[in-house]
Amino acid sequence: MRAHMRHDAMAFAEELRDDGNAVERNEATLDTSAGRLSLTVHHRMAPLERIWRQLEADPWNSLHQSYDWCRAWVETHGHPLAIVEARLNDTVAFLLPLEIERHYFVRSAQFIGSAFTNFNSGLFSAAFRSAAPQIAGRELEALLIGVLRNHADLLSLTNMPLDWRGERHPLADLPHVLNQNASFQLPLAPTMEDTIAQLNAKSRRKKYRAQLRKLEAVGGFDHVRPKQPGDQKALLELFFQQKAQRFATVGLPNVFQPAETQAFFHMLLERNQGTTDVPLELHAIRLKGEHDGKIAAITGLSRKGDHVICQFGSIDDSLMAEASPGELLFWLVIEQSALDGAALFDFGIGDQDYKRRWCTIKTVHHDVLVPLRPAGHLAAMTHRSLTRTKSFIKGNPHLYALIQRLRAQGTIPSSGKADD
Secondary structure, three states, rough: HHHHHHHHHHHHHHHHOOOOEEEEEEEEEEEOOOEEEEEEEEEEOOOHHHHHHHHHOOOOOOOOHOOHHHHHHHHHOOOOOOOOEEEEEEEEEEEOOOEEEOOOOEEEEEEHHHHHHOOOOOOEEEHHHHHHHEEEEEEEHHHHHHHHHHOOOOEEEEEOOOOEEOOOOOOOOOOOEEEEEEEEEEEEEOOOOOOOOOOHHHHHHHHHHHHHHHHHOOOOOEEEOOHHHHHHHHHHHHHHHHHHHHHHOOOOOOOOOHHHHHHHHHHHHHOOOOOEEEEEEEEEEOOOOHHHOOEEEEEEEEEEEEEEEEEEEEOOOOOOOHHHHHHHHEEEEHHHHOOOOOOOOOOEEOOOHHHHHHOOEEEEEEEEEEEEEEEHHHHHHHHHHHHHHHHHHHOOHHHHHHHHHHOOOOOOOOOOOOOO
């Protein structure tokens, strides 16, 4: 099933090859105090690849808007694209890699692959980020409406930190709402000892040693980091199986089940070029002795520059649950990331207890919502109301626990989001 889906997606991509005329001449221009700002909408990725890769090289920009990440999603999902290219005084200022999805009767322009992104930034040049405070939010909003209104009803840019690595986001003055989820990060030091010194080091070290003793008592384990593509793909397939079992156990829909979603993650593995930066790399704990060869825990990591993001993880509940192999795997990948020179380990969006135990930084996210047409105004109001309701529920531990139980029983539906 997955291979068939992949073939169809690749064929779709072939049909959309760029012929040099892949830009709809839908442009908007405005003279601002920072200079002349012009926006153009593109419907293909390839003509933008050179400037795209130049912008993504800036460490401030999210790896989820990188060319390879977006291309893998486009080739497996095939949603219409509306990529906004901005130029300030004829110099590339930013790209917003957008796709158009229809939600009921509303067409939403959103970041490519938003369902599986941990944080979004768009792609902005350092020069434009410096100049952005000179551009009024209402002016930028009017430009975006002018250039996108023929493509969508609502511009919905979710999971965006408006303050990231000491800089204010250039779109921070656009209409936005606080996202119900934050993300959590751990700064990395050159050694694991220095890294856990930020935490309760004594407790961390004690737990780690206890986990080692329990696993050594049944034969030990290996930290597996396969280098061969075939081994990585096999591990990814096992992750899908473990995750499906976990979702079934708790009564939630499996967001990784769709064939096109699985094809997307497989394609990310193919994008690995053997460099430090990787769209996706899998790590696992493989048991020895009594459970020889069995995989107890898996995690998928991405890295861009000094920033490592945990994209997903799974465990086999039937294998040494008393040793918490998932928690042990976090220790191992954090330690390896520190030794490899990374500066920030990111557990991604979503508030779970284990993230709070590991992390010293909580990053607040917002959703930018710009209505483009009348239908978009109602959609934006609905989005804000739902988001505030979710925030209220998550802020009340007793109510949140009740909602989780009802969802597990199937009484109320899950949103099906990857960060649910």
